[in-house]
Amino acid sequence: MPRKPRKLLSVAHSYCVALNRRLAHEMALAGGRDWEVTAVAPSFFHGDLRPVPLEPIANEACKLVPVPMRFTNRVHVMFYGKRLPETLRQNWDVVHCWEEPYIFVGGQIAKWSRRDTTLVYATFQNIPKQYPPPFNLIERYSMKRASGWIAFGRTVAEALEKRTGYSEKAHRVIPPGVDVNLFRPDRNAGREVRRKLNWDERGAPVVGYLGRFVEEKGLQMLMRVLDRTLSDWRALFVGTGPLEGVLRNWGATKGERVKVVTGVKHDEVPHYLNAMDVLCAPSQTTRRWREQFGRMLLESFACGVSVIASDSGEIPHVVGDAGLIVNEKDEQAWACSIACLLEDDKRRNEMRQRGLERVNTTYAWPIVARKHLDFFDELIDSRRDY
DSSP states (O other): OOOOOEEEEEEOGGGGSHHHHHHHHHHHHHHGGGEEEEEEEESEEEOSSSEEEOOOOTTOSSEEEEEOEEOTTSTTTOEEOTHHHHHHTSOOSEEEEOSOTTSHHHHHHHHHSOTTSEEEEEEOOOSOOOOOTTHHHHHHHHHHHOSEEEESSHHHHHHHTTSTTTTTSEEEEOOOOBOTTTSOOOHHHHHHHHHHTTOOTTSSOEEEEEEEOOGGGTHHHHHHHHHHOOSOOEEEEEEESTTHHHHHHHHHTTGGGEEEEOOOOGGGHHHHHHTOSEEEEOOOOOSSOOOOOOHHHHHHHHTTOEEEEEOSTTHHHHHTTSSEEEOTTOHHHHHHHHHHHHTOHHHHHHHHHHHHHHIIIIIBHHHHHHHHHHHHHHHHHHHHHO
């Protein structure tokens, strides 16, 4: 006899962006008749780079509940408006909180969720930080209430699995996902981007970067490395951020070899990735930060782009054997690795194939969504057995 559908409420301020809300959408698709999925998202959010009104998804599989949110330009102290507690008081089997448990909204969800509901947090925190009051108290309260937690990578699990409040609770390592239908190899799209950039298709291979133009992403090092790379190359930087001026000034000394492109819409990103031969992810660890995941790695794999990445944080676990991992501080090794790939078409093709296989077997959205639902089922069943 079919079981009664389980009801899942998934809450995240990042769900304001359609790309991020794909998790809830895909869980609804993967759950079929066994799960009813509702997503809670802010009706408006101040993003890092731009204000973000709630973005639609065509034929969205989950139910969507927009809620007001205050102080969204300060993530640690932002908070949800009154519609969220009204929603949380409904009869949910699982409340999935994609908010860090130590920030105000994480505490709000712990306070407002019903005590008979399975509450699961998801976190990217891969450094075992000691938070000052009141955030340490909020974290303690949230994790005491939680039934389990999801680590978005192995380094997150390593940082938290022995921490008080986390060690006593069940957890799973489940990565973010990528849309392998949107992000896919498309040589024609890549050629069109190169034409827009006034690049000859027969020119030097293209070394690319995609993401925020910020210091910890290693852009200054990448510029120095390219300066010492002996092989012929062109460079394409796609993103935005405070280092845009630095990149443009450096690129101005290279003539047509360097292009810096900002304002690229999400559905255009695959086209720019397909214009690259090698993507570089030279993230640099700092005292307070190390790479938490690196979504551009998945997107590059899915587009069939060879990847060279640093060994900062989660990156080696994300890349596996599908790309080259280079010591984040070894500029000579970076220059040699870039040169070797640019000069070896066969090796680049082998890496493309490994990347495509890895993304389709590990990071495709249906796989990631199913792992979430399986964990939720385990937690519900274990609570009932108890």
